[in-house]
Amino acid sequence: MHITADTLLNALRSQGMRITDARIQICEEIAERHGEHLTATAISETVDANESTVYRTLEVLEQAGIVEHSHMGHGPAVYHLAEDSDHHHLVCERCGRAEALPAAAYEALVAGITAETGFVPTSRHFALTGLCSRCKAENT
Amino acid sequence: MHITADTLLNALRSQGMRITDARIQICEEIAERHGEHLTATAISETVDANESTVYRTLEVLEQAGIVEHSHMGHGPAVYHLAEDSDHHHLVCERCGRAEALPAAAYEALVAGITAETGFVPTSRHFALTGLCSRCKAENT
DNA sequence: GTTCGTGCAAACGATTTGCATTACT
DNA sequence: AGTAATGCAAATCGTTTGCACGAAC
Numbered sequence: 091m092h093i094t095a096d097t098l099l100n101a102l103r104s105q106g107m108r109i110t111d112a113r114i115q116i117c118e119e120i121a122e123r124h125g126e127h128l129t130a131t132a133i134s135e136t137v138d139a140n141e142s143t144v145y146r147t148l149e150v151l152e153q154a155g156i157v158e159h160s161h162m163g164h165g166p167a168v169y170h171l172a173e174d175s176d177h178h179h180l181v182c183e184r185c186g187r188a189e190a191l192p193a194a195a196y197e198a199l200v201a202g203i204t205a206e207t208g209f210v211p212t213s214r215h216f217a218l219t220g221l222c223s224r225c226k227a228e229n230t
Numbered sequence: 231m232h233i234t235a236d237t238l239l240n241a242l243r244s245q246g247m248r249i250t251d252a253r254i255q256i257c258e259e260i261a262e263r264h265g266e267h268l269t270a271t272a273i274s275e276t277v278d279a280n281e282s283t284v285y286r287t288l289e290v291l292e293q294a295g296i297v298e299h300s301h302m303g304h305g306p307a308v309y310h311l312a313e314d315s316d317h318h319h320l321v322c323e324r325c326g327r328a329e330a331l332p333a334a335a336y337e338a339l340v341a342g343i344t345a346e347t348g349f350v351p352t353s354r355h356f357a358l359t360g361l362c363s364r365c366k367a368e369n370t
Numbered sequence: 371g372t373t374c375g376t377g378c379a380a381a382c383g384a385t386t387t388g389c390a391t392t393a394c395t
Numbered sequence: 396a397g398t399a400a401t402g403c404a405a406a407t408c409g410t411t412t413g414c415a416c417g418a419a420c
Contacts, residue, residue, distance in 0.1 A: 108374060130410080140376070142412085164301070166410090180351070192347060195346060196339075198338060198339070202339075203320065206332045206335060208366065210361045218356060226350055250393075252401070270384085279402090280401070280403075281384095286386090286401085287400095306385090
């Protein structure tokens, strides 16, 4: 079952943060659209809260370890639940769409690196740019 | 031997672009400081050219395939010679040291991604954070 | 009642753009 | 001469911040 807005709100509550209308809506939005790449602007357009409030709330949620953000090429930062598995992204340099890096491929990479160098990757998000299959096909 | 400013300028010339004072200085700067991560602002501070000229020139050089840029977290984009960019790094989050990502591991990753998703990674510069073997050992 | 959270507008850093002037070819 | 490149200032985009007001505790 997916994470609910209440889970997020309880996490805030347990950190002594106040529960407000804006935070409720923002948490609902994040919970409902988990797995998506949400920008602060996108959230502020959907919920009844000022953009700066969205930024501040996202910052709070991030400090609480609930959400994370990453910078993908140009454009705004994208936020997602920290618990979502797809922290690793493939970003198309042509159309800008992002897809998840297959978990198997990532695990193989980590295993290979550790075996060869002893280095243990811990990064929770990174992005690899390239051409998605669709743009690749269009690209004569 | 390192690439020279003339090489860069010739590349521009061969694309029908004009050679100007600003471009000469910018190319010299890039050639001299190759291997470094240069921001547009840093370049404009060193050479006698407006910041927007630097951006425009970098854009031209990028379209010519001579330089590339990447976004590292927050902060400005960094530019470097395309030929310098075939580096994938493992950056230790504890000691800050960077080591090279084994080519075999990277190639396996690319192959795995393409096989599973059709996505073709083209980025030749990305970094994975984690713990290096040394810090891992120290880490109780 | 005391903080904390909010909206608003303004400040901000990085980058882009419109336009008149300058200079390469 | 003709057109591309420049400088400058203003515009833009994403994000942060200062401040006075309203709301959660």
